[in-house]
Amino acid sequence: MTTTIRGGQLARLLGQWHSLPGRHRSPDYAALAAAVRGLLSDGRLPLGVRLPAERELAEALAVSRTTVSAAYRTLRETGHLTSRRGAGSWTTLPNGHRVATSGLWTPEDDRNVIDLGVAASAAPPELVPAARAAADDLPRYLGSAGYHPTGLIELREAVAAGYQARGVATSAEQILVTGGTQQALDLVLRLLAPPGSPVLVEAPTYPNALAALSARRARISTHGLDTATGWDGEMLLGALRQTRPRLSYVIPEFHNPTGHLMPADLRERMVTTAHSTGTDLVVDESWVDLRLDGGEMPPPVAVFDRHSRVVSIGGMSKGYWGGLRIGWVRASAPLVQRLAAIRVGVDMASPVLEQLVAVRLLEHAPKILSDRRAELREQRDALAAKVRELLPEWRFVLPPGGATIWAELDGPISSALARAAEDVGVRLAPGPRFGLDGTLERFLRLPFALPTDQLTEAVRRIASVRHDLDRATTPSWRTPSVIA
Template identity: 50%
Template sequence: MVVGVDRYLSGPQLARLLAIGPGARPYYRVLAQSVRSLVLDGRLPVRVRMPAERHLAEALGVSRTTVTAAYDLLREQGYLESRQGAGSWTALPDAGSLGADNPWIAAEDDGLLPMHTAAPSAISTLPEAITAVTGQYPRYTLGTGYDPLGIAPLRQAIAARYSARGVATRPEQILVTTGAQQAIHLVTTMLLSRGDPVLLESPTYPHAIDLARMRGARIVGVGIPDEGWRHLDLLTSAMRQSAARLAYVIPDFQNPTGHLMDDAARAALAGAARRHGTVLVVDESWCELALDEEARATPLAAFDIDGRVITIGSASKLWWGGLRIGWIRTTAARVRRLAVLRASIDIASPLFEQLVVARLFEDIEGARAERARLLGASRDALVAELAARMPDWSFVPPRGGGSLWVRLPDPSATSLADAAACQGVRLAPGQWFGVDGTLEGRLRLPFTQPPRVLAEAVRRIAEARLRGVYGTRPAEPLTPAL
């Protein structure tokens, strides 16, 4: 008898809880995924003895080999413990065993390859930066521990980076935030009231759509042509006709299309915003991830002459998503207003993470080179895999950013995502990125995973297309995509 294990399930009892569809493939992986879901939902308590492999196989009507493979996968992932002669019982994995050590597990631990999120792993120099600032940390404990504007070294580093990119910037023009998403939230809260028109690209970053709806704003969607912003007619005419109070744009490797706006279009957009009284909120989260050196553009703020361009940046894409540090560049007066507003949310961003990011800015070119090398290899691998397995899918490989914006041969993104989930891949259908629920014929495929993971993901997606089988459908993630 194993200490602490006094409850057990029979094969038929567990089979009734699982309710797996007969067409689910590969069956052993769906079986393991279903057991994980039961444990995480609390419907299958921890330290409950599982039925013997042959008993569960009989109850499910599958081979014992299939159940053995599922049990092996559950043991590997920490959801099952076994002892010879004592059987197997449910468990919860050690948190330290997940994440980077197991690239096959999605962030929400649903067992699916995470092709729904464009979040790269940590940069190789992050541990060194953490070690370097650990010695500095104690001297900051002499103060209060928080600064609504952000610590001076980080604001100076951010301002210096803007100046180096061609936009003269002072530290007092920078507000450090807890990620780019909080930055967008603060700006929209300050500038938008219920019923105000706000212009959004379509497709765009899904959380920007969510924030506009939360504010009760009237969303004015503007489609992005396949060739990008070579002509701004749609954008500028929508700005004029709607009298948009605010326009949220992503000119640098746009999420999800990957388009890069050229300098002429940036100058024209800034001029249109002046004429029509629109504030431009420019999301530069991806701007440092040029994969081809010539794929660079002047910051849109360089064309601003009256303070109507507000720029948002982030540490998450260049360095690591776990560094919840973002920033806002705007006028010094607006920074002070935003600092007062953010006090109702969190007062200040974490001090240690701010010190780490300030340190990372010291070798930003090294980080850019590493990202370009790794993401470039992953992009090329994904392009090659898709060309080999899905030649009827069309896309333009971007010169930077982290994803492909794929056009499917028919409007089937949601059904494909369902089928792919049964094959162990979580996808981001185009509908997530559209302001009006359209773009069902599109799919965002990130290349932020290593080439071997991308190759396996494409193989499974191709299998999902071939089978067109819908097994048990995993729960949708709480947040759609990054």
């Protein structure tokens, strides 16, 4: 069944499309078409969605129906829209485009594009030796069917040992191995968030978490993070008390995209409040291994859990390699068994060989993670220095860990800048992708997971198109004319 987006909903997603810098270089219909393409390219408007009728969208945007009609025609010509008389118009994938690893729509021939849409690093050199050693370990599993819904016991023990080292008493029975952190979140939502459940998230937050919640038809509410200081404790706890959500999704370690680290006292208060409101806390620990500056890490949120309200999810994508697709859930043993039962109806189990590779990599975790942190620290500092040099009006706090800088721009230009950057071979994920209803246009996530030379070149290109947005002049077609 095709999903339909209403005129008011699309208008909220489009935001201030008609007043962005550089907008006056194009007629209204062309600017509207470009804004819709931007929503499609950064994943905020999915494939196969039926757009509102021309008259409905015109009323929602307070423009003429002629403008909307011309914009739809332009989108059909570029392959972003398919229309059929009596059936409406729905979004499509243009010929020569594909869905990239970031979920963004990209041209097939994008090999020379600097991709700042993904905050994940290349594989460590230890991966190939680990894979060879894992292949030697494989024969002892070949005599069985190979289905292990909760995961191989040796990997579950290794993950549990990691929690033990962080101060959380954990047994292998409390670990479920998944196909990456995203599947861990999906399984938890299937179990704990029935369709229509109220859910509380941070703003901004991880886009794929928002997508997973939307797929569950969750009623999402948000509490905001301050760009400079992170969580406002009273605002977070007040939101929990007022909304009493079924579930709350948080990223306390090097929050994606802001990079903030939640203090220990707020973690404890959050768990206490969640228990009083009947809220399950889903704690995303994807970035926990990537502290880049000195200082002691706060205890895991699960340390403060006395009533099985905390479900921790994590994985190896950020510290090791995303292509491995190994994640996990840490929860009470009964909850893990319920998750495993659901998981059988999804994909049965994770691949045995990949789990054996993960076991081997975790044996060398101290060196791998130390090298990764050093690499990211150098790349972070190079990116920050280049932004300060070429875009001094932008403001940001240097994150103490993770792999992203959350920059406050010098205007509500994030989506316009992302579209312009595509023309010079840089892919960006604009601020609104990390929130709801087209907000966060003044912000941009800048990952520093790429090599230093690519990061500095990307900033140079971004700066060039940013300045071009300001240099646009009003063309003659904007001059009013009398038609008799």
